[in-house]
Amino acid sequence: xxxxxxxxxxxxxxxxxPDWHLRLQDCxxxxxxNGRVHRINVEDEASYRLNRGVFWTxxxxxxxxxxxxxxxxxxxxxxxxxxxxLEAALTDKRLRENTAFLQGSLGSIxxxxxxxxxxxxxxxxxxxxxxxxxxxxxxxxxxxxDAKAIRLRLEKPxxxxxxxxxxxxLERSLTEYEADHRRFWNLLNTxxxxxxxxxxxxxxxxxxxxxxxxxxxxxxICFDNRVQVVAAAGSGKTSTMVAKAAYAIHRGFVAPERIVxxxxxxxxxxxxxxxxxxxxxxxGIQGISVKASTFHALGLQIIGKATGEKADxxxxxxxxxxxxxxxxxxxxxxxxxxxxxxxxxxLFRFVFGRDLPAFGSPGxxxxxxxxxxxxxxxxxxxxxxxxxxxxxxxxxFLNGVNYVYExxxxxxxxDEDHRQYKPDFYYPDIDLYHEHFAxxxxxxxPAHFKDYVEGVEWKRQLHRGRGxxxxxxxxxxxxxxxxxxxxxxELTERxxxxxxxxxxxxxxxxxxxxxxxxxxxxxxxxxxxxxxxCLTIPLLRQRLDAMSEDTFKHRHRMFLDIAxxxxxxxxxxxxxxxxxxxxxxxxxxxxxxxSGRYEAPYELIMADEFQDASRARARLCRALVQKPGRFLFAxxxxxQSINRFAGADVSVMTGxxxxxxxxxxxxxxxxxxxxxxxxDVSSQFxxxxxxxxRKRVRSATLAMGPVLQAFQVDSKDKLADAxxxxxxxxxxAVQDGIIPPARDGKVSVYVLxxxxxxxxxxxxxxxxxxxxxxxxxxxxxxxxxxxxDYVILPEMLSVLRGRSFPNTRADDPVLALAMPAGNDFPxxxxxxxxxxxxxxxxxxxxxxxxxxxxxxxxxxxxxxGVVAIxxxxxxxxxxxxxxxxxQGILVVRTGPYGEFQSCSNYPACRFKPKRxxxxxxxxxxxxxxx
Numbered sequence: 001x002x003x004x005x006x007x008x009x010x011x012x013x014x015x016x017x018p019d020w021h022l023r024l025q026d027c028x029x030x031x032x033x034n035g036r037v038h039r040i041n042v043e044d045e046a047s048y049r050l051n052r053g054v055f056w057t058x059x060x061x062x063x064x065x066x067x068x069x070x071x072x073x074x075x076x077x078x079x080x081x082x083x084x085x086l087e088a089a090l091t092d093k094r095l096r097e098n099t100a101f102l103q104g105s106l107g108s109i110x111x112x113x114x115x116x117x118x119x120x121x122x123x124x125x126x127x128x129x130x131x132x133x134x135x136x137x138x139x140x141x142x143x144x145x146d147a148k149a150i151r152l153r154l155e156k157p158x159x160x161x162x163x164x165x166x167x168x169x170l171e172r173s174l175t176e177y178e179a180d181h182r183r184f185w186n187l188l189n190t191x192x193x194x195x196x197x198x199x200x201x202x203x204x205x206x207x208x209x210x211x212x213x214x215x216x217x218x219x220x221i222c223f224d225n226r227v228q229v230v231a232a233a234g235s236g237k238t239s240t241m242v243a244k245a246a247y248a249i250h251r252g253f254v255a256p257e258r259i260v261x262x263x264x265x266x267x268x269x270x271x272x273x274x275x276x277x278x279x280x281x282x283x284g285i286q287g288i289s290v291k292a293s294t295f296h297a298l299g300l301q302i303i304g305k306a307t308g309e310k311a312d313x314x315x316x317x318x319x320x321x322x323x324x325x326x327x328x329x330x331x332x333x334x335x336x337x338x339x340x341x342x343x344x345x346x347l348f349r350f351v352f353g354r355d356l357p358a359f360g361s362p363g364x365x366x367x368x369x370x371x372x373x374x375x376x377x378x379x380x381x382x383x384x385x386x387x388x389x390x391x392x393x394x395x396x397f398l399n400g401v402n403y404v405y406e407x408x409x410x411x412x413x414x415d416e417d418h419r420q421y422k423p424d425f426y427y428p429d430i431d432l433y434h435e436h437f438a439x440x441x442x443x444x445x446p447a448h449f450k451d452y453v454e455g456v457e458w459k460r461q462l463h464r465g466r467g468x469x470x471x472x473x474x475x476x477x478x479x480x481x482x483x484x485x486x487x488x489x490e491l492t493e494r495x496x497x498x499x500x501x502x503x504x505x506x507x508x509x510x511x512x513x514x515x516x517x518x519x520x521x522x523x524x525x526x527x528x529x530x531x532x533x534c535l536t537i538p539l540l541r542q543r544l545d546a547m548s549e550d551t552f553k554h555r556h557r558m559f560l561d562i563a564x565x566x567x568x569x570x571x572x573x574x575x576x577x578x579x580x581x582x583x584x585x586x587x588x589x590x591x592x593x594x595s596g597r598y599e600a601p602y603e604l605i606m607a608d609e610f611q612d613a614s615r616a617r618a619r620l621c622r623a624l625v626q627k628p629g630r631f632l633f634a635x636x637x638x639x640q641s642i643n644r645f646a647g648a649d650v651s652v653m654t655g656x657x658x659x660x661x662x663x664x665x666x667x668x669x670x671x672x673x674x675x676x677x678x679x680d681v682s683s684q685f686x687x688x689x690x691x692x693x694r695k696r697v698r699s700a701t702l703a704m705g706p707v708l709q710a711f712q713v714d715s716k717d718k719l720a721d722a723x724x725x726x727x728x729x730x731x732x733a734v735q736d737g738i739i740p741p742a743r744d745g746k747v748s749v750y751v752l753x754x755x756x757x758x759x760x761x762x763x764x765x766x767x768x769x770x771x772x773x774x775x776x777x778x779x780x781x782x783x784x785x786x787x788x789d790y791v792i793l794p795e796m797l798s799v800l801r802g803r804s805f806p807n808t809r810a811d812d813p814v815l816a817l818a819m820p821a822g823n824d825f826p827x828x829x830x831x832x833x834x835x836x837x838x839x840x841x842x843x844x845x846x847x848x849x850x851x852x853x854x855x856x857x858x859x860x861x862x863x864x865g866v867v868a869i870x871x872x873x874x875x876x877x878x879x880x881x882x883x884x885x886x887q888g889i890l891v892v893r894t895g896p897y898g899e900f901q902s903c904s905n906y907p908a909c910r911f912k913p914k915r916x917x918x919x920x921x922x923x924x925x926x927x928x929x930x
Contacts, residue, residue, distance in 0.1 A: 003085055007056075007073030017072040022059065024085055027093050031061055031069065038069050042086050043093060050083060052076055091158075098153045099162045102170055105150055108143040109173045115141055116181070120188060127199070127251060129192060129223035130185050132662050133628055139181070147174055189222075196221045203250055207243045207279045208236075219666045220244045223253060225625070226663035228610070228656045229635040232697045233839035234673025234787065237635045238272065241606050242279045244633060245290050248604055250283070254631070258603040261292040262621075264612060268785070269294050272608065295617050296582055299589035306598035311588070317574070317581040320524075320646070327524050330569045331516075341565060345519070346502040348558050350379065350398040351391050351484075353514030355813045356552045359475055360438065360446025363387050366511065368884040368909040378405075381509035388478045389424060389436055394513070395484060400499035401491060402429050409433075411466055421462070423470075430494040432469045435459060439474040481554035522812055523563050527570060528647040529818035531583030532616040537564045540817055551813070559814045583647070586616035593623035600624055603631060609784075610636030614647040615820075618659050625660075632660065638693050639686050642781060642833045644811065651820055654693060669695050673787050673842050675703035681866045682838040685857075689825040701842070704739065710796070710847045710858055710869040712877050719848055722872050723751070723794055724763040726846055730790065731769035741772065742789065749775045750788040752837050754795065754805040761794035780837045791841040794848050796855035798887050805855050806830035831857070851879070852889045852904025884911035 002025035007017060021032040029048065031038045038061050040047040049063045057079025058072040074082070116138050123130045150170070153159060160167040197204070197217055204220070205211040212220065216236055219229050220243045231237035241261060248254040261276070263269040273292035280288055293301075296313075304310040316326040335342040357363035365374025367383055375383040378393035382405040396403050406422040414420040425434035437456050438445055445452035463470040471490050477483030492498065506512060530540060537560075544556055574580055580588065592598045605624050607613065613621070613636075625632045634656070641650035657663050671679060679697040687694065713722050727749060733739040734747055741747055751762050759777045766775065778786060798804045806827045825831075834857050838845055847858055849869065861867045869877050882888040888905035890913065903909040 005074060005078055005082055007071065017058075020071040022071075022074075022082070024082070024089065027089050029086070031059070031071065033069060033071060042089055050079060050086075052079055057082070095156075095158050095162055098156055098159050102150065102153055102159070102163060103166060105145060106166060106170045106173060109145060109170075109177050112142055113173060113176055120185075124188075124192070127192070127196065128253065129221070130188050131223065132225050135182065135185055142177075145174075145177060147178055150174060189224075193218055193221050200247065200250070203247060203283060204243065206282050207246050208239045208282075212236075212239065212243055213668075213670050215666070215668055215670060216240045216243065219668065220247045222664055222666060223248070223631060224664045225631055226656075226660045227631070227633050227666065228653070228663050229633070229666045229668060230653075230693050230695060231635055231637050231668040232671050232679075232695060233637065233640060233836070234671040235668035235697075236672060237608070237668060238275060240668065241272065241608065241633070241635060242275045244606065245276055245604070246279050246283055246285070249285065249288065249290075254604045256288045256290050258601055259290040260298065260602045260605055261290060262295055262298065262605065262607045263292060264294065264609050266294060268608060269297075295620060296585055299585040299620060302589040302592055302598060302600060303585065306589075306592035311585060312577070312579040313581065313585065314574070314577050314579050317579070323524055323581075324520060326573065327520050327527075327566065327570070328517075330566055330573065331520060331523075334565055334569060338565075341562070343500065344558065344562055346398070346500065347395075348514070348562055349516065349519055350502060350513040351395045352555045352558055353519075354387060354390070355555060356387050356391075356479060358550060359440060359479070360448065365885070366908065368903070368911050374884075377509070377511035379506050379510045379513060380405075381507040386436075386438075388438075388475055390511075391478060392425065392434075392436060392473065392487070395487065396425070397504065398500055398502065400501060400504065401427065401496060403427050403434075409462075410468065413462070421459070423459075427491070427494075427496070430491070430496060432471055432490075432494060433463065434471045434473070436473045436478075437475070439476060441476045443474075479552055479554060481558075519562075522814070523566055525645055525647075526559075526563055526815060526818050527567050528583060528614075529815060530567070531581070531587070532614040532647050532649075533818060533820075534587060535818055537567065540564075543817055547816075556814050556817060560817065583614075583616055586614075586620050590616070590619045590623040593620075593626065599627065603629060604633065605631065606633040606635070608635055610634040611638045611641040611650055611653045612636070612643045612646075612648040613652045615649050615652060616647070618649075618652040622660060639832060640784060640836050640839075642784070642829060642836055644829050649819065654691070665693075667695050669697055671697055671699045671701070671839075673701065674699055674839055675701045675707055675843070677703055678707040678838065678841060678845070681708055681861070682835050684864065684866070685838075685861065686831060686835040689828055689831060691825055691828075704843050707841075707844050708847075708861075708867045709844065710849065710862070710867050711872050712849050712851055712854070712869050713872065714851050716797075716850050716853070719794060719850065720761055720763075722848055723761050723792060725872060726792065727763050727773055727775060728769060731772040734772040744774075746772055746774050747790060747843075748788040749773055749790045749792060750783065750786070750840055751775065751777045751792045751794055752780050752783055752840060753777065754780060754793075754807065754833070755803050757803065758794050761792070780833050783840050784836055787840050787842055789841070789843045791837065791845045792848070793837055793845065796847045796849040796858045797853045798856045798859075799853050806834065806857055851877075852891065853887070854889075856887070882909060882911055883913075885909040 002023055004024075005022040007020060018034050023030045023032075024042070027042050029040050029042050040061055042048070046064065047062055049060045051058045051060070053076070055076060056072055057074045057076050058070060059074065061069040119134060119138055120130060123134060151174075154167060154170065163170070197214075200221075204217045213236070216239060219227070219240050229237065229240065231240070245259050245261070248259060249256050261269070261272045263272055269292040273289070276290050276292070280286075300311055300313075316322040331345070335345060362374060363386070366377040367375050369375060369383070375385060376387055376390045378384055378390050379397045380393060382393060384390055384393060384405060393403075393405065404426045406424065407426040409421040409423060412420065423433040424436045426432070427434065438449060438452065439456070443453075445456075460470070471487075473483040473487065477486065488498065502513075535543070540560060544553060544560060547553055547556065574584070593600060602624060605621060607617075607621055621632055621634070624630065634653075636653055638650050638653045641648060641653070644650070652659060656665070674682070676699045679699050683697050686692070711722060711726070713719055730739065730747060730749065734741050739747060751758065753759060753761075756779055758779075762775055762777045763769075769775075793805070795803060796805055798806075798808070807830055811829070847867075849855060849858055854869065858867070858869065862869055871877060879889040882890055882903040882905065885903060885905055885908070888903040888909055890901045891904045892899055893902055901913055903911045
C-alpha cells in the first residue's frame, strides 16, 4: 500500500520550493520534482534526511552528495506522519527479514537433523557400529549456524508472533543441534553392543573352544574404523582376532576375501590361519577362509601388484645373522678401501665407545676404591676419576703415547693438610704435564664442585712459578672434540710420533674397547631404525644439528660419519642385485598405497603383536586403511614390547591416535594364565614405569603353592645343581600326588634365559624325571606367546662384568638420531623383558641368584615385600649390601692382620667399612677431576 505527500501551497510559496510529489510504497521512497523522479531505499538511512523547521519540514535526498535533491513546504504535522511511516516501513521490513532468516535456519537445521537421524537409523538397521567415519561425515554436513544470533533475533519484538508455532520448533531444533552428538553416538554404540551381545551369543559361545569373555566379545563387536586392543598376557588376543573375523563374515560387514590378519613371522601367521579355519568349522561356516600373512609377505604382494614385478630380497637381508655377516663384509671392504674410514672406525671403538654423562655428573663406575669412590677403567688398566679422563687415556693408548697417570709432581707440595700434588697425566719422554679440568665453555665448574676453580688457578700458578710445562684440556673441549686435535698438535710439535694401533695388546686389568662385533650390531640397528623412519643421511644430519647442546654431539657426529658410508654401501649392494631389504619393502609398499598407484583389496586389517611394530609397519597399516570404509584392529600389549633392538617402536602403540588420527582404546584385562597373586606382583613391577597404558589384570586361575620363589647359592658354579634339584623336587611332588599334573600326566617347565647361554641350566639326564616333568629351554625373547606350568629364571644376576639380568648396557644414545623421542624410564626395555618372563607361568616362577651378585630386579622385588630370597632349603638369607657399588655384599675375609670385611665384588670394588680416611682440602680433591 502506497502513501503520498505533497507540500501545502502556502508552504511552497513561502519557501520557494518547486512543485513536488512524495510517495512511499513498502521501503521505496520516490520524489517527483519538476517532472523528474528520484528513488531511494529507506533502509539506507544515510540516503535521506528530514529536517523539521518552525512550520515546515524539508526533505533532502542524497544529502552527502554534490547533486543532492531538496524540497520544502511540507507541514510539520504531515512531516511527523512521514517520519512515522518511514519507521513503520523499516520495522516491517526487518521483521520480515528476521522471520525469513529464522525460517531458513530452521530448514537447514531440520534437514541436517533428518540426515543425522537417517544415518543413525541406517546403521541400526544394518546392525552396524556407528563409526568414526560416519560421525565425521555427519558432522561435516552439519550447517554452520550462529546460535547466538538466532536466539537474539528470536527475542526481537514481534518475531515469535510472526513465526507462530515455528518459533518453538526452532528452539527445540536448535537445542538438538547444539547437543553433544559424540556423547549420544557413544551411547548409541553402547546400546548396539548390548543388543549384539544377545543377538550373537551363540557365535560368541561357540567360535572358540571356550565362550568368549564379555570384554573379548565387546572388542569383537566394536567395529569402529580404528580400534586398539591392549591385551594382557594370556588374555586370549588370538581368540579375539579370530572371533572378529567370524563376526564380520557372519554379519556381512566384510567379505572373507577382504579380511587380512597380519603377524610378525610365518609361524604366527600360520597359527592365525589355522585357528580361523577351526573356528569357522565350529560355527558351521564351510569352505570359507581368511588370509593370514606376515607384514613382509604382504609388502611383497603389494609391490608386485603395483609394479607388475615381484621384488627380490637377497638371503643376506632376510634374517639378523645374514644381515650381520653382510654388514661385517661391508665394513671390512670400507676399511680396505679407505684409510680414513679405518681410522674413524678404530677411533670410535677405542675412544668413543661409551657416551658421556651430563656435564658434572659422575656417570657409571667400573671399580670402587677403599673409600667407596667410583672409578673408571682405561684400556691401559688405570683406574681414573671420570669418563672424560678415560677417553683421553684411551686416545693416548691407541696412539702409542708413553704417559703416566697421576705421577707425583716433581716438587714436593704435601704438608700436614694436603697430599702431594699429582697432575692427571705426565709425558716423561717430553717432560710435559697435562691437566684435565671440569670446565665448561665459560670456564665454569659444575655448581656442586666447591672451590674447584680456585684449585685450577693454584695449579696454573704452581706450574708458572716452577717453570714446568703444562698442557690443559677441558670438559668443553673434549665434548666438542677440539681438544683431541689440540692434543695431537701439542704432542707432535714436541716430537712425539703417534702410532695408532688398534691391535695393541691390552693388559689384563685394562678395559676392552667396544668390540667390532658390537659396533657392527649397533650400526645394523641404526640402519633398521633410519630406514623404518625414512631418514636419509642429510635428514639425519639435520636431526643431529637440532639436538640439544647437552648431548655429546661430537660422538654422534663421529658415529654418523661411520654409519653413512656403511648405509650407502648396504644400499649399493642391494641395488647391485636388483633387490631391496625388509625396511625398503614396507616403505615401498606403503608408498604405492599412499600415492594411489595400487589399492589393496582388504577392508578389515587385523595386526597382531602391535607393541612390536616398527614405524614402517605402522606406516603400512595406515596406508592400508587410508580409504573410507576400512577398519584397523590392532592388538598388543605395550608392557610386552621387547624388540626395540629389531626396530620395534613402542610409541606406535602408546601414541596410537597420533598415528591414526583417532581410535577406540579397549582392554583385555582378564588373563587365563597366571594366578591373581602373580598378576599382581608382575603388574606392580612393570607399572612403576608411568609412560605406559595402565590396566588392571584379573585372573580366575587358582594358585597352587607359592607363585614366586627366589633361591640363592654361594657361587655361580652351583646354579646348575640347584636348578636340577628344584626340578627333581617338582617331579617327586607330581609323583607323590602333591602337585596335580596337566592333562598329559606331567607338569611343564620352561628354563627361560636372558641369554642363549642359559641353555646350560636345562637339567641333563632327563630320564630321571621325564615321566612327570617336561623341561625345555627358551630365550625370553622367543617365549612370547608361550606358557608353562613353571618358569625357572636361572641367572638373576647383576655383575660388574659379564651377563646380567637386567642387562646394564642401555640402548646407545646414538640411536636417538634415527628414532623418535623414546621412553627414558631407567631400564624400561629390560623391565618389560622381565615382565614377559614372569607372565609365562601358569603356576609359579622360581628365580635363582648367587651370593653377592643378586639381580637389581630381584632385589627390588625383595624390597617391595613380594618375595623372600632363601637358600635352596628355604632358609633365610642375612647379608649387608655394599654401600659403595650397591651390588655386592659385605663378606668376611682373612688377611695377614686377621679378619676384615670387604665387598664381595673385590677387586672391582675395594670398599672396606670403618677404614680411616686421609684428610684433604676439598679443592685439592676436586681439582683436575672431570
